Amino acid sequence: MTTAVPPAPSRGGQREHILDVALALMAEKGASGTSMRALAGACELNVAAIYHYFPSKEALLRAVIEERRYDAQLAHLPVPDLRMAPAERLVALVLAMWEGAEQEAPIWRLLLSEAIHGDPTARDVGDELRRTIEEVLGEALVRVVPEITAAPGLAARTVAGTLFALMVESTLVEGEALDALARRRADDVAALLLPAP
Numbered sequence: 001m002t003t004a005v006p007p008a009p010s011r012g013g014q015r016e017h018i019l020d021v022a023l024a025l026m027a028e029k030g031a032s033g034t035s036m037r038a039l040a041g042a043c044e045l046n047v048a049a050i051y052h053y054f055p056s057k058e059a060l061l062r063a064v065i066e067e068r069r070y071d072a073q074l075a076h077l078p079v080p081d082l083r084m085a086p087a088e089r090l091v092a093l094v095l096a097m098w099e100g101a102e103q104e105a106p107i108w109r110l111l112l113s114e115a116i117h118g119d120p121t122a123r124d125v126g127d128e129l130r131r132t133i134e135e136v137l138g139e140a141l142v143r144v145v146p147e148i149t150a151a152p153g154l155a156a157r158t159v160a161g162t163l164f165a166l167m168v169e170s171t172l173v174e175g176e177a178l179d180a181l182a183r184r185r186a187d188d189v190a191a192l193l194l195p196a197p
Contacts, residue, residue: 015053016067018043023064027106031061031114031122058121065111065125077140086147087190093144094159094186097137098166108167134160148193155193162189 021043025034036057040047054060077100080092101108111129114122137156141148148155162185170178 014045014049018045018050018053019064019067022060023106023110026061026064026110030117031057031110031119032117036060061114061119061121062125065107065122065129077136079144082144086145086194087187090141090145090148090190090194091183091186093140094162094189095182097159097163098182098186101163101167102170105170109171112167130160130164133163145194147195149195150193158193159189162186 018039022034022039025039025042034057036050036054037047039060040050043050050060054063077093078096080089080096082089084092111122111126115126134153134156137159138152141155141159142152150158166182166185169181173181
């Protein structure tokens with residue numbers, strides 16, 4: 001099976017192109033199965049050019065994930081209509097976050113796979129990402145659904161845990177079944193975190 005290598009971007013430059021190609025290769029073969037030499041070949045560069053930008057495979061893996069700027073993406077979450085009922089707002093927020101996560105599936109699948117296989121860089125970056133998600137969620141939930149009676153940290157961990165569970169479940173179901181499952185999980189979180197009317 002051959003990986004389709006993304007074309008060189010019209011904006012950005014060589015470093016960004018290397019990161020795009022690295023993501024495609026790592027998503028197919030894993031970080032441990034992607035050599036710097038193979039990456040150089042896929043980028044049509046010499047190995048020295050790869051090492052110029054990334055001194056090690058660990059630095060490359062970290063850059064592949066960190067360059068996605070999830071902290072900035074999370075800071076611009078879509079805000080549901082505040083006139084909606086609290087449960088509807090919470091469900092809309094969870095589903096919007098899940099939609100964003102689905103668009104980034106190659107990154108988090110790579111991250112999860114490498115972390116499960118014991119890669120320390122993937123674990124460190126994954127844990128940083130987890131903490132960022134929980135922090136942003138804590139702030140967003142207070143602003144978007146102030147009716148939640150649980151402590152902001154507890155509510156954020158509950159929603160984040162639901163999203164992480166969906167990441168794993170998305171490897172088992174797909175299509176309409178996954179959409180229905182995501183909706184069910186969002187409804188479950190709303191029922192758990194909001195007092196019954």
